[in-house]
Amino acid sequence: MRQKLGRLKSEKRINALFNKGVVLKQFPLLLFYNHSAEWESGVSVSKRLFKRAVDRNRIKRLLREAVRKQWQGLSGDGGMPCAFMLLFVGRSMPSSEEITKASNHLFSKLMINSKKNV
RNA sequence: AAAGCAGACCGCCUUAUCGCUGGUCAGUUGUGACUGGAGGAAAGUCCGAACACCAUAGUGCAGCAUAGUGGCUAACGGCCACCGAUCGUGAGGUCAGGAAAAGUGCAACAGAAAGUAUGUACAGGUUAUGCUGUAGUGAAACCAGGUAAACUCUAUGCGGUGCAAUGCCAUGUAAACCGGUGUUUGAGUGCGGCACGCACAAAUCGGAGGGUAGGCAGCUAAAGGGGCAUGGUAACAUGACUCUCAGAUAAAUGAUAAGGGUUUCAAGCAAUUGAAAUACAGAAUUCGGCUUAUAGGUCUGCUUUUUUA
RNA sequence: UGGCCUAUGGUGUAACUGGCAACACGUCUGAUUUUGGUUCAGAAGAGUCUAGGUUCGAGCCCUAGUAGGCCAA
Numbered sequence: 055m056r057q058k059l060g061r062l063k064s065e066k067r068i069n070a071l072f073n074k075g076v077v078l079k080q081f082p083l084l085l086f087y088n089h090s091a092e093w094e095s096g097v098s099v100s101k102r103l104f105k106r107a108v109d110r111n112r113i114k115r116l117l118r119e120a121v122r123k124q125w126q127g128l129s130g131d132g133g134m135p136c137a138f139m140l141l142f143v144g145r146s147m148p149s150s151e152e153i154t155k156a157s158n159h160l161f162s163k164l165m166i167n168s169k170k171n172v
Numbered sequence: 173a174a175a176g177c178a179g180a181c182c183g184c185c186u187u188a189u190c191g192c193u194g195g196u197c198a199g200u201u202g203u204g205a206c207u208g209g210a211g212g213a214a215a216g217u218c219c220g221a222a223c224a225c226c227a228u229a230g231u232g233c234a235g236c237a238u239a240g241u242g243g244c245u246a247a248c249g250g251c252c253a254c255c256g257a258u259c260g261u262g263a264g265g266u267c268a269g270g271a272a273a274a275g276u277g278c279a280a281c282a283g284a285a286a287g288u289a290u291g292u293a294c295a296g297g298u299u300a301u302g303c304u305g306u307a308g309u310g311a312a313a314c315c316a317g318g319u320a321a322a323c324u325c326u327a328u329g330c331g332g333u334g335c336a337a338u339g340c341c342a343u344g345u346a347a348a349c350c351g352g353u354g355u356u357u358g359a360g361u362g363c364g365g366c367a368c369g370c371a372c373a374a375a376u377c378g379g380a381g382g383g384u385a386g387g388c389a390g391c392u393a394a395a396g397g398g399g400c401a402u403g404g405u406a407a408c409a410u411g412a413c414u415c416u417c418a419g420a421u422a423a424a425u426g427a428u429a430a431g432g433g434u435u436u437c438a439a440g441c442a443a444u445u446g447a448a449a450u451a452c453a454g455a456a457u458u459c460g461g462c463u464u465a466u467a468g469g470u471c472u473g474c475u476u477u478u479u480u481a
Numbered sequence: 482u483g484g485c486c487u488a489u490g491g492u493g494u495a496a497c498u499g500g501c502a503a504c505a506c507g508u509c510u511g512a513u514u515u516u517g518g519u520u521c522a523g524a525a526g527a528g529u530c531u532a533g534g535u536u537c538g539a540g541c542c543c544u545a546g547u548a549g550g551c552c553a554a
Contacts (some may be wrong), residue, residue: 068422096422106455107215115192115426122191123428139422150427 071139078163080156082144087136094137095121103145113142116150120157132167
């Protein structure tokens with residue numbers, strides 16, 4: 055069963071996520087998450103680290119691609135649903151392999167955590 | 173052939189698999205099918221407009237902008253043509269290019285003297301002085317001087333605020349608290365310089381605090397694109413024909429794989445092989461310009477020099 | 482989206498109306514001290530964010546850009 059990619063949009067809930075959410079780290083990525091009714095995701099890149107819009111857009115696309123690949127595994131796993139935000143904190147342009155590696159690591163962690171809390 | 177000048181244009185392509193997003197259709201409300209989906213600068217926000225609201229935007233002052241002449245344009249600080257100045261052998265480039273006889277100011281050092289001036293030396297001239305010429309300083313030295321990207325004057329133009337405008341729907345709280353002003357003797361508002369005027373006007377301004385921060389319209393068919401014809405030196409205008417070409421909102425336009433272009437370097441007589449590179453950069457109300465960034469490449473017209481015929 | 486401001490030695494600031502870019506701290510050298518600090522003496526270190534223009538002459542005036550910061554909703 056395939057599920058559509060849930061997007062995290064509300065400003066209020068994003069702020070709550072950054073204030074109270076749990077942080078997972080795996081260079082060059084950060085992942086904030088907390089529990090919610092549905093699986094939701096968002097991505098972000100700081101304007102400080104990457105000046106040009108082209109670079110930021112590309113990184114965000116790579117991150118979104120990584121989320122997409124793991125989406126089925128996450129949502130179909132039976133764990134408690136989470137809203138999470140993926141942040142890129144590296145300073146240089148990443149390759150797609152780096153992103154996939156790091157994100158896979160993070161998502162496996164997230165899955166373990168979400169199951170614990172069931 | 174080399175070097176150069178001006179203008180116009182392109183700015184990676186193809187296939188497969190997996191996605192994102194707008195629209196249409198179907199639908200068993202899981203989704204499926206078809207079909208659109210970044211740029212010449214989308215950028216900087218430097219000008220000009222459209223559109224919206226406030227008097228269908230009024231008067232004066234202040235302030236700001238522009239500055240040869242004529243034209244183009246919805247408009248412009250843009251573009252075109254011509255004149256002038258200046259740089260270049262030349263094709264061509266550059267120019268805030270109005271007024272110093274309205275007034276005020278400024279000019280370090282040097283120099284006798286820098287604007288209420290008239291010094292020294294030599295020569296000319298004269299009875300003599302005044303006078304005329306030359307010299308030296310300096311960016312500028314007597315002429316009703318220079319300087320207006322100094323104030324200023326003249327001419328022309330400019331109301332303000334912006335799509336987070338504006339209208340509607342939904343959700344929600346506090347019509348409470350403190351202080352000021354005021355009700356035909358007019359507070360305050362009409363957004364942001366001041367005064368007047370006009371309109372509305374019984375409540376309103378400030379403080380601290382509480383609440384919401386979702387959706388729809390605006391929102392993509394337009395001063396629109398394309399080649400053709402006619403007029404005009406040109407910018408541009410007119411005509412018929414033809415095409416429909418992004419609309420997101422924590423913000424779509426992507427990822428992976430394979431193959432092929434193009435350029436550079438290396439090896440090689442050559443076919444070819446290997447390696448590297450493949451720019452600047454990402455729509456956010458919409459147009460017209462300007463400015464800045466840009467690997468590499470194409471085309472057109474012209475200039476100079478050398479050689480050959 | 483719209484608007485505003487700033488840029489000067491390594492650091493923080495000056496330079497009035499255009500006329501030799503100044504000061505403090507820091508750095509370096511020497512003296513004093515057993516040594517270090519303090520103190521004293523001396524020296525180096527910039528051409529004013531970048532590119533044009535106006536002017537005899539530009540940190541200052543004008544134009545365009547770059548970088549950083551701030552404000553409104």
